[in-house]
Amino acid sequence: MKYKTxxxxxxxxxxxxxxxxxxxxxxKDLIEKxxxxxxxxxxxxxxxxxxxxxxxxxxWSTTKKVTLNVTGLKTMVPIKNTLKxxxxxxxxVYHSANLxxxxxxxxxxxxxxxxxxxxxxxxxxxxxLSTTSGKIEFDYIVxxxx
Amino acid sequence: xxxxxxxxxxxxxxNLQSIAQTLTLTCENYxxxxxxxxxxxxxxxxxxxxxxxxxxxxxxxxxxYSTQSGSATNLNPTSFWLKSPWIKPGSGxxxxxxxxxxxxxxSRFLRLAYIPYDAxxxxxxxxxxxxxxxxxxISTSVVEISEAIPSAIANSGQPFKIMALMYGxxxxxxxxxxxxxxxxxxxxxxxxxxxxxxxxxxADSDGVADEDDGYPNDATKAYNNYFxxxxxxxxxxxxxxxxxxxxxxxxxxxxxRYNLVTNxxxxxxxxxxxxxxxxxGASFRNGFAFQMNGIAPNKIVSTTGPKYHGASWLNxxxxxxxxxxxxxxxxxxxxxxxVLPSPGGSGTNVIPANGRVAPDTTNLVxxxxxxxxxxxxxxxxxxNPYIIVNQIRGKEVHLPNGVPSTxxxxxxxxxxxxxSKPNEGKYxxxxxxxxxxxxIDSSIPYTHTTNDLIDAYLKFxxxxxxxxxxxxxxxxNKPGYRDTNKLFIP
Numbered sequence: 330m331k332y333k334t335x336x337x338x339x340x341x342x343x344x345x346x347x348x349x350x351x352x353x354x355x356x357k358d359l360i361e362k363x364x365x366x367x368x369x370x371x372x373x374x375x376x377x378x379x380x381x382x383x384x385x386x387x388x389w390s391t392t393k394k395v396t397l398n399v400t401g402l403k404t405m406v407p408i409k410n411t412l413k414x415x416x417x418x419x420x421x422v423y424h425s426a427n428l429x430x431x432x433x434x435x436x437x438x439x440x441x442x443x444x445x446x447x448x449x450x451x452x453x454x455x456x457x458l459s460t461t462s463g464k465i466e467f468d469y470i471v472x473x474x475x
Numbered sequence: 476x477x478x479x480x481x482x483x484x485x486x487x488x489x490n491l492q493s494i495a496q497t498l499t500l501t502c503e504n505y506x507x508x509x510x511x512x513x514x515x516x517x518x519x520x521x522x523x524x525x526x527x528x529x530x531x532x533x534x535x536x537x538x539x540y541s542t543q544s545g546s547a548t549n550l551n552p553t554s555f556w557l558k559s560p561w562i563k564p565g566s567g568x569x570x571x572x573x574x575x576x577x578x579x580x581x582s583r584f585l586r587l588a589y590i591p592y593d594a595x596x597x598x599x600x601x602x603x604x605x606x607x608x609x610x611x612x613i614s615t616s617v618v619e620i621s622e623a624i625p626s627a628i629a630n631s632g633q634p635f636k637i638m639a640l641m642y643g644x645x646x647x648x649x650x651x652x653x654x655x656x657x658x659x660x661x662x663x664x665x666x667x668x669x670x671x672x673x674x675x676x677x678a679d680s681d682g683v684a685d686e687d688d689g690y691p692n693d694a695t696k697a698y699n700n701y702f703x704x705x706x707x708x709x710x711x712x713x714x715x716x717x718x719x720x721x722x723x724x725x726x727x728x729x730x731x732r733y734n735l736v737t738n739x740x741x742x743x744x745x746x747x748x749x750x751x752x753x754x755x756g757a758s759f760r761n762g763f764a765f766q767m768n769g770i771a772p773n774k775i776v777s778t779t780g781p782k783y784h785g786a787s788w789l790n791x792x793x794x795x796x797x798x799x800x801x802x803x804x805x806x807x808x809x810x811x812x813x814v815l816p817s818p819g820g821s822g823t824n825v826i827p828a829n830g831r832v833a834p835d836t837t838n839l840v841x842x843x844x845x846x847x848x849x850x851x852x853x854x855x856x857x858x859n860p861y862i863i864v865n866q867i868r869g870k871e872v873h874l875p876n877g878v879p880s881t882x883x884x885x886x887x888x889x890x891x892x893x894x895s896k897p898n899e900g901k902y903x904x905x906x907x908x909x910x911x912x913x914x915i916d917s918s919i920p921y922t923h924t925t926n927d928l929i930d931a932y933l934k935f936x937x938x939x940x941x942x943x944x945x946x947x948x949x950x951x952n953k954p955g956y957r958d959t960n961k962l963f964i965p
Contacts, residue, residue: 378909378936383908389913391914403521409682411698425699427682428741441917453666453667
């Protein structure tokens with residue numbers, strides 16, 4: 330049996346999708362505007378590569394080094410599983426390792442500069458974490474409200 | 476913070492089934508790290524379950540914390556509950572302490588039950604079986620409960636959960652518990668939704684489940700760690716160093732991707748690298764190599780796949796690393812012109828009118844020592860690619876701040892436009908900190924010969940001059956980012 334979706338529900342879904350789309354588009358526009366505004370105010374226009382003046386601290390790489398700190402959790406019996414670091418879509422795997430859950434370790438990751446968040450999976454435990462500070466802190470505690 | 480302790484009796488056997496254990500919930504034994512704002516979460520991570528039951532330090536029974544239900548004013552037994560992780564129950568008594576937090580209410584009960592495993596049920600929990608009910612006297616006195624594990628489940632070898640149900644009527648008092656002891660073997664997997672421990676499919680018995688194992692039938696390998704993680708990256712070189720050139724960055728253009736293969740102990744056993752020679756916008760006969768910064772040559776067992784054409788300066792050890800180096804250096808090829816011959820005219824794949832040669836791929840396989848204590852980890856790898864200019868072994872061009880190999884002739888530093896200052900860690904940069912080589916973590920088109928890079932990549936200079944704060948995506952194919960007329964796009 331098919332049920333007809335009430336119009337009000339359809340409209341709500343449409344408005345929601347539209348809002349999400351506008352927000353995403355708005356964020357993108359803001360980034361572009363930031364780039365354009367600051368390109369004019371902060372950088373000198375040059376007509377050839379050899380006129381570029383780069384800071385001595387400038388890192389010419391398109392990747393960044395990010396440290397992943399994993400804090401172990403004392404478990405009743407030894408638990409091992411695969412820790413996987415992926416992009417937010419879960420499609421691109423940046424790192425895989427076999428870890429005991431009570432083990433505290435750290436890894437050095439080379440991530441594209443544009444990657445602001447990663448997903449870290451350990452079996453059924455999954456967390457989305459920011460990379461922007463250059464350090465990712467991961468533990469196995471999943472916050473649950475009282 | 477909460478603590479779960481499992482007490483292991485000291486049996487000699489390591490057989491988990493034979494180890495007598497007592498699962499305890501004391502609400503006291505917490506870990507200082509990771510810190511958590513909600514102590515109960517630590518026990519939840521270890522597979523205890525709580526329904527409307529929190530932890531409190533008020534009116535505690537033992538130590539600093541006890542569990543506490545909401546106001547037990549509903550006679551529905553499942554109003555408030557606590558569940559143990561899956562255990563294989565032993566024999567003996569389940570013990571706990573309980574009390575009301577205040578002496579009011581018409582009735583209060585604490586019921587014990589067990590839950591069998593049911594693979595088809597929600598949360599794998601079968602139908603609950605109640606086996607004991609304690610009726611409270613309405614007071615705040617502590618009661619010690621000690622109830623035998625039902626014979627139906629004691630030593631059955633099957634997984635069960637023990638559940639406490641708290642309910643009642645009238646007033647607003649809450650039911651508290653503490654100091655739980657449940658004889659049995661812990662049988663839950665916190666990394667698998669707290670389901671019962673199960674044998675994983677692991678064909679090569681290396682301890683990594685087949686579904687996660689990139690090499691399920693090879694116990695010496697487990698994971699692939701690619702860089703770039705998706706697709707290829709691009710390396711672009713200018714080869715007139717120490718003089719600056721035309722900044723078309725196409726004197727040698729390579730794509731690359733490597734995979735550090737690790738075993739179940741997360742040690743690197745092999746590196747598989749693909750180097751795709753795409754273009755040569757120069758007349759020099761450049762070689763291409765990379766240094767593994769910080770890794771001694773004797774960490775490498777073997778190297779296969781380099782393409783050599785008899786360069787006089789080639790001097791490799793049996794393991795494929797270059798002799799005379801402090802760190803392992805692999806010469807990928809000794810002469811780009813031989814790897815990617817010109818179809819005629821100047822350069823290869825940089826002038827469309829000259830026709831196009833199919834890029835050449837060099838596949839390397841490098842194996843590493845697996846002797847205990849000598850192994851390498853992924854974080855030990857810091858690859859440092861460079862070209863060897865026009866068959867002069869001592870003349871290397873690296874990425875900006877790339878440390879030269881032992882065989883580089885440092886006399887070149889500080890000559891012409893080079894402003895390298897080894898004592899300051901500055902290498903291969905001009906006075907204005909401009910590089911002779913670039914690495915991009917995705918494969919991008921390069922320029923036609925003599926076209927300045929910034930005429931093709933329109934946001935590059937803003938990126939560089941803003942110290943990397945603007946247009947971090949300068950190399951992407953976005954509207955307004957590229958002048959495709961300046962790029963060699965087959």
